[in-house]
Amino acid sequence: xxxxxxxxxxxxxxxxxxxxxxxxxxxxxxxxxxxxxxxxxxxxxxxxxxxxxxxxxxxxxxxxxxxxxxxxxxxxxxxxxxxxxxxxxxxxxxxxxxxxxxxxxxxxxxxxxxxxxxxxxxxxxxxxxxxxxxxxxxxxxxxxxxxxxxxxxxxxxxxxxxxxxxxxxxxxxxxxxxxxxxxxxxxxxxxxxxxxxxxxxxxxxx
Amino acid sequence: xxxxxxxxxxxxxxxxxxxxxxxxxxxxxxxxxxxxxxxxxxxxxxxxxxxxxxxxxxxxxxxxxxxxxxxxxxxxxxxxxxxxxxxxxxxxxxxxxxxxxxxxxxxxxxxxxxxxxxxxxxxxxxxxxxxxxxxxxxxxxxxxxxxxxxxxxxxxxxxxxxxxxxxxxxxxxxxxxxxxxxxxxxxxxxxxxxxxxxxxxxxxxx
DNA sequence: TATTTACTAAACTGAGTAGTAAAATTTCTT
DNA sequence: AAGAAATTTTACTACTCAGTTTAGTAAATA
Numbered sequence: 456x457x458x459x460x461x462x463x464x465x466x467x468x469x470x471x472x473x474x475x476x477x478x479x480x481x482x483x484x485x486x487x488x489x490x491x492x493x494x495x496x497x498x499x500x501x502x503x504x505x506x507x508x509x510x511x512x513x514x515x516x517x518x519x520x521x522x523x524x525x526x527x528x529x530x531x532x533x534x535x536x537x538x539x540x541x542x543x544x545x546x547x548x549x550x551x552x553x554x555x556x557x558x559x560x561x562x563x564x565x566x567x568x569x570x571x572x573x574x575x576x577x578x579x580x581x582x583x584x585x586x587x588x589x590x591x592x593x594x595x596x597x598x599x600x601x602x603x604x605x606x607x608x609x610x611x612x613x614x615x616x617x618x619x620x621x622x623x624x625x626x627x628x629x630x631x632x633x634x635x636x637x638x639x640x641x642x643x644x645x646x647x648x649x650x651x652x653x654x655x656x657x658x659x660x661x
Numbered sequence: 662x663x664x665x666x667x668x669x670x671x672x673x674x675x676x677x678x679x680x681x682x683x684x685x686x687x688x689x690x691x692x693x694x695x696x697x698x699x700x701x702x703x704x705x706x707x708x709x710x711x712x713x714x715x716x717x718x719x720x721x722x723x724x725x726x727x728x729x730x731x732x733x734x735x736x737x738x739x740x741x742x743x744x745x746x747x748x749x750x751x752x753x754x755x756x757x758x759x760x761x762x763x764x765x766x767x768x769x770x771x772x773x774x775x776x777x778x779x780x781x782x783x784x785x786x787x788x789x790x791x792x793x794x795x796x797x798x799x800x801x802x803x804x805x806x807x808x809x810x811x812x813x814x815x816x817x818x819x820x821x822x823x824x825x826x827x828x829x830x831x832x833x834x835x836x837x838x839x840x841x842x843x844x845x846x847x848x849x850x851x852x853x854x855x856x857x858x859x860x861x862x863x864x865x866x867x
Numbered sequence: 868t869a870t871t872t873a874c875t876a877a878a879c880t881g882a883g884t885a886g887t888a889a890a891a892t893t894t895c896t897t
Numbered sequence: 898a899a900g901a902a903a904t905t906t907t908a909c910t911a912c913t914c915a916g917t918t919t920a921g922t923a924a925a926t927a
Contacts, residue, residue, distance in 0.1 A: 892903105
């Protein structure tokens with residue numbers, strides 16, 4: 456396996472190109488049906504270059520997963536610093552990440568290949584859902600500290616919030632990629648979910 | 662495409678054998694990576710026989726999907742007749758179906774191939790989640806009629822119940838096939854979910 | 868200018884795979 | 898038991914694809 460020694464900006468650019476192409480092709484066809492020729496073509500790179508940067512199809516797949524996962528969750532990372540004003544903002548921000556077509560494609564790919572790449576499934580669960588869940592828990596705890604919410608286990612409350620808001624539209628989107636729920640439909644589930652959550656967990660339900 | 666004319670019990674038996682093998686191999690490898698040779702081997706049938714019963718790989722895949730889906734949902738079908746005594750029973754019955762390893766495998770397969778087989782994704786949504794949802798709605802409506810529950814839209818209430826009970830363990834199981842949640846873990850989510858649901862929807866929360 | 872580095876295009880290897888053909892064999896029917 | 902139908906075995910075709918090799922080119926470096 457001949458790796459590149461030093462990474463010039465030009466090489467980093469090429470690496471990005473390849474990873475982007477890999478995401479695109481793998482997402483569309485799945486691991487097995489995606490061909491390295493197709494990825495090379497999409498990346499506008501020759502096949503030997505592909506193998507120079509990433510030794511094999513499996514390695515490319517795993518590298519792509521790690522890279523894309525981080526890119527995907529980047530916007531969420533940043534927001535965890537700023538203080539969200541209320542649950543609605545929080546929920547919408549969350550929905551924006553999870554319901555993005557690229558995120559859904561990746562999730563579909565991961566679920567579909569989970570049996571063949573158990574490490575990737577586990578890593579995704581940690582870096583994706585679990586991390587987002589931590590964010591929710593942290594937020595809910597601050598609300599609990601302010602006596603606005605009441606619960607025993609933060610994890611369960613966070614799971615409930617997630618489930619109430621996004622379970623229905625996300626599952627549907629996973630099964631039917633070509634008919635993603637509209638913003639209005641998402642809003643319907645989101646508002647109802649929040650209403651239920653508040654009724655169950657708020658100390659002063661309106 | 663040379664189909665078999667009359668179906669002797671022996672042929673039906675063979676058909677079952679093939680479909681079972683197809684489920685097994687497709688579930689393990691996904692559509693593309695599964696080979697017809699492997700399926701023939703698993704079914705203890707020759708490859709030409711495979712092609713005699715099901716004209717092509719895609720046809721076999723689709724037939725298997727339809728057949729397995731129906732088998733999978735059979736136990737649920739029957740139970741909708743008998744009157745479930747309370748929500749806990751109902752939830753457990755539901756969890757038993759959805760968290761079965763074979764059901765999860767099939768769901769993983771469908772999600773992974775949804776982009777390549779949009780019809781199958783749509784059909785599954787209708788025959789699986791949507792049908793189960795109808796069952797929940799029907800049950801909730803009877804409770805509403807008895808003034809035990811209160812809600813505006815049955816669909817939303819049913820989605821909430823589903824989400825609260827099974828969203829968390831199911832998602833985790835989809836990502837991490839080799840570590841399915843234990844009965845105790847399922848119970849934890851289920852009991853908490855029911856508690857929240859009752860608090861939000863019951864007319865007389867305990 | 869000479870040399871190294873990164874890359875490309877194209878052909879090739881070797882393995883696997885969907886699907887078919889035909890003859891041999893088993894099973895069913897009469 | 899004899900003939901018909903269903904199946905199997907075996908072999909094959911045509912193709913795809915991961916990964917490699919070769920021969921040559923553009924650009925950076927010395």
